[in-house]
Amino acid sequence: MVRPQDRKFVTADPEKCIGCCVCEYACSMVNEKTFNPTKSRIRAMRMGPLINMAITCRHCEDPACVAACPRDALSQEDDSGIIRVDENACNGCGWCISACQFGAMNMHPDKKIVFTCNSCTDNDTKEPQCVKWCPEEALTYVTAETLAQKYRQKAVKNLFQAAEAKSK
Amino acid sequence: MFAYAGKILHVNLTTGEMKNEPLSEQMAKDYIGGIGLGIRLLFDNSKPGTDAYDPENPIIYLTGPLSGTMGPTGGNSYAVVSKSPATGGIGNAEAHGFFGPDLKRAGYDAIVIIGKAPKLSYLWVDDDKVEIRNAEYLKYATVKETDDKIRAELGDFYIRVSAIGEAGEKMCRFAAIINDEFRAIGRSGMGGVMGSKNLKAVAVRGTHDVNVANLEGFKEFVKLIYERMKGPSTKKYKTLGTPENVLVLNSLSALATRNWTNATFEGADKVSGEYFNEHYVKKIVGCATCGMRCDHIGVVPEGPYKGSTSRLEFECLWSMGPLCGIDRLDAIIEAMRIVNEYGMDGISIGVVVAFAMDLYEHGIITKEQTEGIDLKFGNAEALIAIIHKIGKREGWLGNALAEGVARAADIIGGDAYKYACHIKGLELPGYDLRTLKTAALGFSVSFRGACHLRNGAYSPDVKGKVNRFKIEKGRGKMITEESYMYNIIDSLIVCKFSRGTYYDGWKDLTNYYTLATGIPITPEEMIKDGDRIENLARIFNIREGKGTRKYDDVPYKIKHFPVPDEGPAKGVCVNDEEMAVGLDDYYASRGWTVDGIPTVERLQQVGLGDLAYIAEDAMKAAAEAKPEVAPEAKAQGGN
Numbered sequence: 001m002v003r004p005q006d007r008k009f010v011t012a013d014p015e016k017c018i019g020c021c022v023c024e025y026a027c028s029m030v031n032e033k034t035f036n037p038t039k040s041r042i043r044a045m046r047m048g049p050l051i052n053m054a055i056t057c058r059h060c061e062d063p064a065c066v067a068a069c070p071r072d073a074l075s076q077e078d079d080s081g082i083i084r085v086d087e088n089a090c091n092g093c094g095w096c097i098s099a100c101q102f103g104a105m106n107m108h109p110d111k112k113i114v115f116t117c118n119s120c121t122d123n124d125t126k127e128p129q130c131v132k133w134c135p136e137e138a139l140t141y142v143t144a145e146t147l148a149q150k151y152r153q154k155a156v157k158n159l160f161q162a163a164e165a166k167s168k
Numbered sequence: 169m170f171a172y173a174g175k176i177l178h179v180n181l182t183t184g185e186m187k188n189e190p191l192s193e194q195m196a197k198d199y200i201g202g203i204g205l206g207i208r209l210l211f212d213n214s215k216p217g218t219d220a221y222d223p224e225n226p227i228i229y230l231t232g233p234l235s236g237t238m239g240p241t242g243g244n245s246y247a248v249v250s251k252s253p254a255t256g257g258i259g260n261a262e263a264h265g266f267f268g269p270d271l272k273r274a275g276y277d278a279i280v281i282i283g284k285a286p287k288l289s290y291l292w293v294d295d296d297k298v299e300i301r302n303a304e305y306l307k308y309a310t311v312k313e314t315d316d317k318i319r320a321e322l323g324d325f326y327i328r329v330s331a332i333g334e335a336g337e338k339m340c341r342f343a344a345i346i347n348d349e350f351r352a353i354g355r356s357g358m359g360g361v362m363g364s365k366n367l368k369a370v371a372v373r374g375t376h377d378v379n380v381a382n383l384e385g386f387k388e389f390v391k392l393i394y395e396r397m398k399g400p401s402t403k404k405y406k407t408l409g410t411p412e413n414v415l416v417l418n419s420l421s422a423l424a425t426r427n428w429t430n431a432t433f434e435g436a437d438k439v440s441g442e443y444f445n446e447h448y449v450k451k452i453v454g455c456a457t458c459g460m461r462c463d464h465i466g467v468v469p470e471g472p473y474k475g476s477t478s479r480l481e482f483e484c485l486w487s488m489g490p491l492c493g494i495d496r497l498d499a500i501i502e503a504m505r506i507v508n509e510y511g512m513d514g515i516s517i518g519v520v521v522a523f524a525m526d527l528y529e530h531g532i533i534t535k536e537q538t539e540g541i542d543l544k545f546g547n548a549e550a551l552i553a554i555i556h557k558i559g560k561r562e563g564w565l566g567n568a569l570a571e572g573v574a575r576a577a578d579i580i581g582g583d584a585y586k587y588a589c590h591i592k593g594l595e596l597p598g599y600d601l602r603t604l605k606t607a608a609l610g611f612s613v614s615f616r617g618a619c620h621l622r623n624g625a626y627s628p629d630v631k632g633k634v635n636r637f638k639i640e641k642g643r644g645k646m647i648t649e650e651s652y653m654y655n656i657i658d659s660l661i662v663c664k665f666s667r668g669t670y671y672d673g674w675k676d677l678t679n680y681y682t683l684a685t686g687i688p689i690t691p692e693e694m695i696k697d698g699d700r701i702e703n704l705a706r707i708f709n710i711r712e713g714k715g716t717r718k719y720d721d722v723p724y725k726i727k728h729f730p731v732p733d734e735g736p737a738k739g740v741c742v743n744d745e746e747m748a749v750g751l752d753d754y755y756a757s758r759g760w761t762v763d764g765i766p767t768v769e770r771l772q773q774v775g776l777g778d779l780a781y782i783a784e785d786a787m788k789a790a791a792e793a794k795p796e797v798a799p800e801a802k803a804q805g806g807n
Contacts, residue, residue, distance in 0.1 A: 018451075018452075018453040018454050018461050019453065020453075020454050020455065020456055020457065020458055020461070021266070021456040021457060022238065022394075022456075022457055022458075022459070025237075025238030025243070025457055026238065029238060029383070029387065032377075033383060034377035034378065034379050035236055035237045035238055035243075035377065035378040035379070035380070036273065036375070036376070036377045036378065037269075037326075038273075038326075038375045039377075045325075046266070046348075048349070049349065049350070049451070049453055049463065049465045049477065049479065050450060050451050050453075050465060050467075050477070052453065109375050133391075133394070135394055135397065135398070135458070135459035135460075135461075136461065
């Protein structure tokens with residue numbers, strides 16, 4: 001059994017992400033065989049030229065979407081943390097959409113049931129397609145632990161740079 | 169059909185009528201999409217002599233065959249074509265960002281809009297459901313406010329809006345249509361046409377699939393282009409950005425300064441790409457489905473314009489900077505932000521202000537006429553103040569300048585025309601044509617007026633491939649051949665910044681097209697499409713009485729004010745003799761008559777034989793006009 005801190009999910013670096021939506025197109029191309037961002041499992045938010053970020057399912061521990069579903073249509077895979085949707089049980093009521101704080105649950109425009117990130121890793125790179133295609137290298141497929149390490153390293157660097165600048 | 173939506177929507181704003189028309193495969197293959205298809209639809213849906221601001225003048229929104237796919241730059245684009253209120257000929261512009269793909273997903277290759285709404289309205293395209301909605305609450309709203317309010321009203325963050333600001337509503341002749349805050353259908357006054365129709369915006373939500381013919385092949389091809397975009401061919405756009413041109417052109421004595429008074433700018437270092445990036449650029453962002461990022465977002469860190477935020481490219485930096493003698497980037501960023509709010513062409517506005525400054529310096533307009541603005545070259549506060557007046561058409565001068573330099577010169581009178589730098593009514597872009605003479609010829613023959621993007625004629629000059637101080641035989645062919653590529657780029661609607669990534673040139677472009685659409689096309693056929701589009705645009709301009717030789721000229725100032733700056737360019741300007749050599753050479757390379765009229769044979773070759781009557785009429789008129797010219801010329805010689 002995979003330890004919770006070792007589960008991987010897709011995350012965007014807010015400093016690198018420019019909201020270009022390439023992830024959306026890659027996702028719909030691979031998972032839906034068409035180009036259509038409304039069928040993408042990752043969505044880019046462009047709130048202005050300086051505020052952009054792509055968001056998808058973070059495979060939370062104890063996921064609110066699963067808890068919210070009145071029809072037990074959602075379940076979480078133990079090892080990967082991927083949220084699976086039972087397409088026969090889901091009736092598209094959208095409780096999970098209200099429950100998710102990241103807006104990572106989406107309503108499929110044709111199937112009229114919810115869908116979310118399935119970590120579509122391939123055999124080449126072991127990374128989801130959005131990560132592979134991201135032209136800014138802003139998306140990474142990480143564990144909570146590596147993400148925390150990355151931000152700790154950055155925080156320490158910033159602190160020492162600030163201290164150095166002050167001493168000059 | 170694949171990649172194409174296969175559908176053209178016709179909207180009549182006067183009656184509210186709407187109807188769909190299918191797009192035929194032949195039309196798709198002959199005109200590709202974007203401006204090619206747009207010019208054809210404009211031709212077919214307009215009557216000769218219709219004024220640009222007449223309700224019957226159609227304004228046409230277009231996608232390209234690649235719009236809505238993940239094709240880098242081709243995926244995110246749209247174009248607008250109409251008769252230009254600036255030139256009276258073809259008006260066209262393209263914009264990238266996020267609007268185009270939604271228009272395609274909504275299911276349209278084109279929307280042809282005619283008529284005039286009884287009150288300020290916007291067009292809401294929600295897939296197959298299209299509605300003309302009230303926009304009176306958006307009167308004089310900025311482009312960004314319009315975008316925000318429409319999305320709030322309709323309740324969907326992902327709705328994309330292409331809108332005009334106050335300048336468009338007030339029918340400024342260089343008003344732009346803007347999407348995504350700063351992506352502009354900038355040149356040739358398309359925003360004014362929107363305003364004349366009481367059309368504040370087009371809002372769109374597209375949720376249909378866009379399918380390509382060969383998904384695996386297309387995927388491999390676009391992956392290759394995304395990879396190439398990480399390489400050297402797009403480095404400029406990803407690093408310093410187009411403002412890199414400031415120092416390059418300055419070193420060539422080609423940085424037009426103070427309304428083409430000088431060709432070098434003493435303050436260039438303070439408005440250079442290097443300085444801009446070091447002191448102002450906060451983030452470099454980009455459009456949807458693109459592997460480059462080129463939008464250098466400048467934020468003013470301190471001073472009177474602290475916090476002002478805008479994207480800035482070379483052309484607008486130059487027009488509101490060196491061309492106005494201004495070396496303050498904080499003011500230029502603020503000016504750009506305001507220009508985008510009003511919705512004006514960032515090139516034309518700078519040329520218009522520089523023109524007014526030139527007149528003020530020469531005493532042709534007075535401080536009374538400027539209503540107290542000290543409109544001297546270099547006065548950044550004056551730049552901001554006059555932009556507000558133009559955007560609002562406020563006062564005598566603001567109103568005159570909103571007409572563009574050509575008409576403003578007529579209104580102001582006297583010697584004003586000598587300082588009005590335009591071709592066919594469209595203001596010159598950022599190159600000094602006195603020291604870049606291939607560009608002088610290329611810009612003069614562009615079908616949308618002064619334009620560096622109809623044939624890229626500045627390139628051989630700047631790259632040192634030719635003697636840029638003279639026009640000689642051979643330049644015509646160069647311009648002709650480049651025009652094919654530029655016409656196709658704007659019909660596929662791929663970004664011009666991406667042109668270096670098509671290593672195999674036409675082969676890459678035809679491959680791209682066929683993988684997406686499934687329509688086989690050879691490089692020869694595509695080149696012929698490029699040629700057809702140019703000839704059709706020329707024939708349209710001739711039909712409108714604006715397309716013959718006498719309209720292919722450079723501004724008075726370029727011909728009569730030699731470069732005064734020390735250096736290799738000192739004393740240079742363009743003379744009529746070399747222009748004549750250049751035009752003869754260019755027309756010959758196109759198979760046009762000496763009057764610049766496509767021959768019947770030529771039109772037949774490019775599949776436009778049915779329009780030969782327009783060329784024949786123009787030839788007759790040219791022949792009749794000639795004897796009248798001769799005695800006049802003699803009389804002048806006798807003096």
